Amino acid sequence: MSAPHRSSTELAARVHATAAVCTVVSARPLSPSLTELVLHGDPTLAGQPGNDVMVRLRDGEHHVRRRYSVRSVDPTNHEFTLWISTNHDGAGSAWARSVAPGTTLDVIGPRGKITLDQRAHWHLFLGDVSGLAAFYRLAQSVDGPGRVVVIVEIDHDQDALTATFDEGVGVTGIFVDRRGRHRNDPAGLLSALGAFAFPPDTGHAYVFGEFAVVRALRVALRDRGLADDEVSHKAYWRDGRRNADHGEPDKSDD
Numbered sequence: 001m002s003a004p005h006r007s008s009t010e011l012a013a014r015v016h017a018t019a020a021v022c023t024v025v026s027a028r029p030l031s032p033s034l035t036e037l038v039l040h041g042d043p044t045l046a047g048q049p050g051n052d053v054m055v056r057l058r059d060g061e062h063h064v065r066r067r068y069s070v071r072s073v074d075p076t077n078h079e080f081t082l083w084i085s086t087n088h089d090g091a092g093s094a095w096a097r098s099v100a101p102g103t104t105l106d107v108i109g110p111r112g113k114i115t116l117d118q119r120a121h122w123h124l125f126l127g128d129v130s131g132l133a134a135f136y137r138l139a140q141s142v143d144g145p146g147r148v149v150v151i152v153e154i155d156h157d158q159d160a161l162t163a164t165f166d167e168g169v170g171v172t173g174i175f176v177d178r179r180g181r182h183r184n185d186p187a188g189l190l191s192a193l194g195a196f197a198f199p200p201d202t203g204h205a206y207v208f209g210e211f212a213v214v215r216a217l218r219v220a221l222r223d224r225g226l227a228d229d230e231v232s233h234k235a236y237w238r239d240g241r242r243n244a245d246h247g248e249p250d251k252s253d254d
């Protein structure tokens with residue numbers, strides 16, 4: 001197999017990760033908003049639940065990098081799976097919709113610092129479908145008698161994808177219909193969060209999705225009494241602005 005581009009090797013060294021060439025095994029639409037991509041390559045790129053990989057893909061005349069959380073890993077077959085949001089016009093979205101099996105690409109991983117909080121008795125996952133891969137991989141790593149609550153805003157009924165969990169883990173899944181609200185409007189998720197009574201024991205919230213929505217949910221979680229180290233959050237994308245070529249959304253205040 002060919003070697004990664006020099007820029008990938010250099011970037012991987014800077015972020016203390018590995019760069020490798022992976023091959024697309026399959027790409028298929030899972031729902032109106034999500035495409036599932038299976039990659040063949042070094043499974044250690046996938047890291048642990050909560051980690052993501054950075055892929056290098058062509059965007060017109062140049063290349064950009066996009067980060068995608070790992071949904072699941074099959075170490076025996078050296079494969080891992082990504083769930084990519086493809087219901088908007090963007091470089092990653094267009095690439096995932098059209099990529100063919102057999103295509104090779106540079107992948108850098110594992111990336112990301114958010115992993116499961118082992119102290120928590122209950123885990124609350126909040127966001128939009130771009131966070132679903134991370135939510136389910138993290139949630140499936142919870143041991144019984146832990147509890148999992150997943151609250152995700154969706155645009156289409158078919159985006160309400162489910163997962164299976166170990167017996168002994170208490171799971172509640174709530175899909176919030178966006179009902180035409182703007183993508184940076186947190187009202188739907190705030191309302192669902194308001195209806196969730198926090199159990200009295202230790203909990204941890206994980207918030208992934210649109211920049212302004214993540215920010216509003218962080219404030220709401222703090223107001224509900226969660227401490228800063230009980231909330232893990234990451235803006236995955238920002239409404240109306242493309243992510244930078246290195247994959248991060250614009251975090252400026254303007």
Ligand SMILES: Cc1cc2nc3c(=O)[nH]c(=O)nc-3n(C[C@H](O)[C@H](O)[C@H](O)COP(=O)(O)OP(=O)(O)OC[C@H]3O[C@@H](n4cnc5c(N)ncnc54)[C@H](O)[C@@H]3O)c2cc1C
Pocket residue numbers: 052066067068069070083084085086087088089090091092093094112129130131132133134183234235236237238239240241242243244247248249
């Ligand atoms: C750590 C990390 C993990 C991530 N994991 C995932 C993941 O598992 N799955 C996933 O789908 N994405 C994930 N993302 C986001 C992903 O990396 C891309 O930034 C995002 O999918 C948009 O890339 P794009 O090139 O398609 O669009 P861009 O070129 O960045 O944006 C083009 C336009 O599309 C809009 N847009 C971007 N994303 C969305 C969206 N989801 N819904 C509606 N409009 C959008 C933007 O506002 C912009 O107007 C993650 C991001 C980070 C930082």
